[in-house]
Amino acid sequence: GQQVMQIPQYQHVQEGEDFTTYCNSSTTLSNIQWYKQRPGGHPVFLIQLVKSGEVKKQKRLTFQFGEAKKNSSLHITATQTTDVGTYFCAGHGSSNTGKLIFGQGTTLQVKP
Amino acid sequence: DARVTQTPRHKVTEMGQEVTMRCQPILGHNTVFWYRQTMMQGLELLAYFRNRAPLDDSGMPKDRFSAEMPDATLATLKIQPSEPRDSAVYFCASGLVQGAFGNTIYFGEGSWLTVV
Numbered sequence: 001g002q003q004v005m006q007i008p009q010y011q012h013v014q015e016g017e018d019f020t021t022y023c024n025s026s027t028t029l030s031n032i033q034w035y036k037q038r039p040g041g042h043p044v045f046l047i048q049l050v051k052s053g054e055v056k057k058q059k060r061l062t063f064q065f066g067e068a069k070k071n072s073s074l075h076i077t078a079t080q081t082t083d084v085g086t087y088f089c090a091g092h093g094s095s096n097t098g099k100l101i102f103g104q105g106t107t108l109q110v111k112p
Numbered sequence: 113d114a115r116v117t118q119t120p121r122h123k124v125t126e127m128g129q130e131v132t133m134r135c136q137p138i139l140g141h142n143t144v145f146w147y148r149q150t151m152m153q154g155l156e157l158l159a160y161f162r163n164r165a166p167l168d169d170s171g172m173p174k175d176r177f178s179a180e181m182p183d184a185t186l187a188t189l190k191i192q193p194s195e196p197r198d199s200a201v202y203f204c205a206s207g208l209v210q211g212a213f214g215n216t217i218y219f220g221e222g223s224w225l226t227v228v
Contacts, residue, residue, distance in 0.1 A: 001170075033216065042203060042219040043155070088155065099168055100145065100207075100217060102155040 002027050004091050006103030014111050019076040021106035023089035032065055032072045033100070035088045043088055043102075079110045114138045118204050118220035125227055130192040133223045135204030136185055144187045145205040145217060146172075146179055155203070161187065162209065194227045201225070 003026040013019050023032065031050045035043040047056055049065035049072065056063045062075045072089055086105040117136040125131055137144045145160040159169035159179040169179060176195070181187045191198055201224050207217035 042221050043205075045216045045218070048216060099157070099160065100215075101157060102147070104154040 002091070002099075002101050004089060004101050004103040006089055006106055008106055009104060010107050010109070012109045012111065013079050015081060016078050019079050019083070019108055021074050021087050021089075021108075023072045023074075023091075023103050025070045025091050028069050029091040030069075031092050032069075033090045033092075034063060034072075034074055035090060035102075036085050037088065037105070038085045041085075076108075079108070081110050081112055084108060084110050114218075116204055116206050116218050116220035118202075118223050120223055121221065122224045123226070125194055125225070127195055127227055128193045129227075130190065131194050131198075131225060131227075133189045133202050133204075133225075135187040135189075135206075135220060137187065137204070137206030138218055139185075141206035141208050141218075143207045143209050143215060143217070144181060145203075145207075146187070146189050147203040147205065147219075149201045149203060149222070150199075158189070158202075191225075194225075196227045199226050 005024050007022050033048045034046040036046055037043045047063050052069050053067045054065040060077045064073045076083055086107045088102050088105045090100045090102045119134050143162050146158040148156045148158055156171055158172040160167055161181045164181040176191055178190045201222040203219050203222045205217040205219045207215035209215045
């Protein structure tokens with residue numbers, strides 16, 4: 001079945017450093033979504049990418065969808081302590097049944 | 113402010129007991145998901161429904177777990193009998209599937225289950 005893999009599993013950075021998490025799917029995706037979960041909280045939707053090669057920005061966050069629609073990345077510029085949490089990518093398969101499969105997540109720690 | 117509501121928020125139960133978790137999806141959403149989150153397995157999809165009909169429950173241990181949607185405002189996840197390995201956070205999420213581009217889903221705050 002469809003699998004979504006994320007690396008790294010954990011990342012510790014100094015405040016002000018950049019951070020990137022990568023997401024890879026075993027199958028072509030119709031779209032990919034990113035969620036953030038704060039410690040003790042629940043996943044919250046950040047963004048959805050649909051088009052091949054698409055790049056979207058939200059302030060210091062840059063999201064990319066690969067040309068083959070099988071991989072994606074999230075890059076945070078100049079991390080802040082408020083960026084702490086776990087970032088998940090989640091993919092819909094090419095036959096959109098609504099089934100959303102999550103990657104394992106990347107947990108980001110930011111040292112002030 | 114529309115949100116997904118889950119009960120109970122926290123549950124401690126003894127092994128062998130029945131556990132029922134409830135979810136009220138956002139009004140108007142046609143898709144409901146149950147996910148389980150553990151440190152080891154991340155977010156696992158257990159089951160999901162479209163317009164109250166079960167679409168996929170392949171991620172759910174069938175011998176002890178069951179998921180239903182008795183009506184559009186209520187989804188339930190039952191574990192009978194519960195085991196210590198079922199200890200996890202169980203999230204319900206709902207979304208509105210439109211067109212071919214998937215749907216944003218909104219998570220409830222989770223039910224934190226501990227089986228001792």
